[in-house]
Amino acid sequence: MPAPDPLLLAIVRIGTFAGKRALTGASGFFFRREQRLYLVTSRHVFIDEEADHHPDRVELELHADAGNLADAIVLSALLYRDGRANWRQGRDDAGGIDVAVLEIDVAALPGSVQLTAFTLESLPGKSDEVPLGQAVLIPGFPLGFHDDLHHLPVVRHGAIASPYGWRFQGQGWFLTDARTHRGISGAPVVMRAPGRKPLPWLLVGIHSTRFDIGNRDLAADESLGLNAAWYPDILATLTDPSPRREPASRPAAKAAP
Template sequence: MRIDTLAKRLMFNTVRVDTVLEDGSQGSGTGFVVSHQGPHGLRRFIVTNRHLVEDVRSGGLVFTQGRDGQPLIGTRFELEIEEFPHAWFLHPDPEVDLAIVPMAPLERAAREQGVQLYYHGIDTALVPDAATVGAFDALEEVLFIGYPNGVWDHVNLLPIQRRGTTATPVGMDFEGRPEFLIDAAVYPGSSGSPVFLFRPEGVSPAGGARAPLYFLGVIAAVFFREEENQLVAGPVPASTQPCGVVRQSEMIDLGLVIKSKVVVELIEEYCRRWRE
């Protein structure tokens, strides 16, 4: 397969996050690569949810290997990270479900084993500014990529691409927080999935030109209908096995997305504290 379109490149933006939870069960979720140009140069990070990496026993990241700038489709490289929970830089606000880890030491570790990682990072320049967000409609189509219910093409190591729509306007802060909702099938394993406004034709509903891709945010939670018919938001479970958060509950296909500007703020906070 030639990686010659935007949609094909996005298939290599995500990495699978595999963990062993404290109870011994296996978990999986999604991470993705982001590039950020800061005052000290270009830096790359993997972004995911903090609830995927906190308080787990062990974990690793699954990449596709590359050679001469091309993917070796189906050739797996799993990078086990020592003291996995402590490798991640968590958002200073414990209520913000985001974590990042720099790519540089991961790539060094891969090179030491003679492995080249193949991925396509998304640039934080794809985060829409206030004027662009203001031009978005109340209902927009979205694309999100990850490993729902742990499902993926494990032979070719490719994630699952899914579509949905915004359920609340991106320009509004849902419940006063920098988040919005999507109407989409969000399942365990979708945690950490990047969410995009993806319109390859590059035309807005009003007929004006627009970029084909905007990075809108990160899936962090899904809404459940409880026994008492109350709706509650809970983290997308990392494990596909039955767990407390879904007992006597039903997912209602509403996903909570942390806005991409919060990802940028977290990366900039890391860069202020640490230099490579």
Template structure:
């Protein structure tokens, strides 16, 4: 496969996060590579949810290998991370379900084993500014990438692309937080999936926000119906056999942390540490 289109590149933005939970069960989720240009140059990070890395016994990240700059489709490299939960920088605000780890040491570790990692970055330049966010309509089509219910093309090592729509205006803060809702099939394993506003034709009816792709945020939770007429939002569990999933009904409303929170977390990390 030639990685020669925008959506094909999205297939290589994500990495699969495989974990062993404290109770010995196996979990999976989604991480993705972000590039950020700051005062000290460009730095890359893997972004996921903090609930995927906290309280985990061990974990690893699954990449496609590269050869001469091209993907070796189906050639797997799983990078096991020692003391997995402690490798991640968690958002200082415990209410924000985000965690990041710098790419540089991961790439060095792979190189020491003779492996090049193939990935495409999500540049933070794709994060819409406040003016652009306000120009979006209340109902916009979104695309997200990940490993729902642990499903992926394990032969070719490719994630699943899914579509949905915004369920609350992305330019507003749902319940006063830097979040919004999407109407989409969000399942265990979708935690950490990047969410994009994607327009094949570009443009908008209001004459603003004309880029074909914007990075809107990160899936962090899904709404469940626990009892009649009672809805609650909970983290998308890494374990697809979760009791929460079996005993509750998901209603296809996902909660997305806005991409501005990802930028803020990366900038906080860069203020504290330099490579």
């Protein structure tokens, strides 16, 4: 059996929980900076006030054995400690950015665990061109669907749908034209970059959400099919050894009716 593309081993399936109660599923990916390892996903995976989504931990499905991808383990990671968030979220001059990172305790991982990770070298540089219409891949777990024998994500195909480097509608995102679903929030948006290390892929964005038109005729009009992807340079800030931590405290629990 041929070895899988290393891209697939950088993607991780996320389950969110409130105590023992399962809440939602999402996608994420690993990002390494020096000796530190981070889980990257959408901020709304960790907290979504509008949806009253307040998990206190996540579970990550990891490959335990490089020689047997069917062998998987589940790593549980707390989102809060002593009332403070363990994760960091992004902001810019336009407000909140729907990207968050959670540092993973490398010491808690078995020595045989099989994973790959993006690094700062995976981010676009001044010499990297991302033209309009560029083909991109969005690997993740749409509606939770994946290869549940080998614990690998599936890959959706898309294209850059707005000028890359421009802030669409003044926000720190660009558009992709791709078919996406719930569960793929937090997935990386990548384009092929042969010879690039440590992965032969350029990390051009982080998938966040689908766009739609509020007055769309559900009977006559198809869904828009466009998505927001945040620019990945926020990861350089969020994985800096001493950025500002947000939110500072855990939201208070609501009183029972």
